[in-house]
Amino acid sequence: MRKKIVSLICFIVIGINSLSYSETPDSDSNEAEWAEFMAGVLNVEDEGVEYVLPDGRRIDIYDKKNNISYEVDWCKKWPEGIGQSLGYSLATNSEAGLVLLFKSGEDEYYNAALGVVNHLRQRGIKYHFIVINVQNKKIWKF
Numbered sequence: 498m499r500k501k502i503v504s505l506i507c508f509i510v511i512g513i514n515s516l517s518y519s520e521t522p523d524s525d526s527n528e529a530e531w532a533e534f535m536a537g538v539l540n541v542e543d544e545g546v547e548y549v550l551p552d553g554r555r556i557d558i559y560d561k562k563n564n565i566s567y568e569v570d571w572c573k574k575w576p577e578g579i580g581q582s583l584g585y586s587l588a589t590n591s592e593a594g595l596v597l598l599f600k601s602g603e604d605e606y607y608n609a610a611l612g613v614v615n616h617l618r619q620r621g622i623k624y625h626f627i628v629i630n631v632q633n634k635k636i637w638k639f
Contacts (some may be wrong), residue, residue: 594625
């Protein structure tokens with residue numbers, strides 16, 4: 498099963514150092530700081546950060562141009578992040594996405610999230626999955 502999942506994975510590594518952002522959050526930064534940074538990487542307009550829905554819920558990153566609602570969460574909170582992003586996608590009629598903030602030693606959480614994302618995709622749900630290693634600042638888009 499693991500080989501099957503790995504074979505389904507296709508990713509792009511983005512080198513943050515090549516991007517022109519003045520301040521990159523660090524491993525102690527909070528989700529909101531990482532969401533703002535990632536919105537810049539994704540080229541999402543300012544009003545797409547902390548986008549407020551009519552019912553008061555806030556989407557961490559709402560990319561109107563590409564029609565994607567992203568939740569930004571730490572690895573340990575991946576189930577919550579996937580659930581929230583799916584709820585936001587229903588509310589906005591957009592595709593769902595998760596930006597997972599990864600620290601060394603959290604492989605089990607990352608692997609579990611990746612497995613669920615692959616299952617969603619196998620069921621025909623377009624799901625965007627981005628992982629940021631908050632220690633070395635590498636970004637992977639799956």
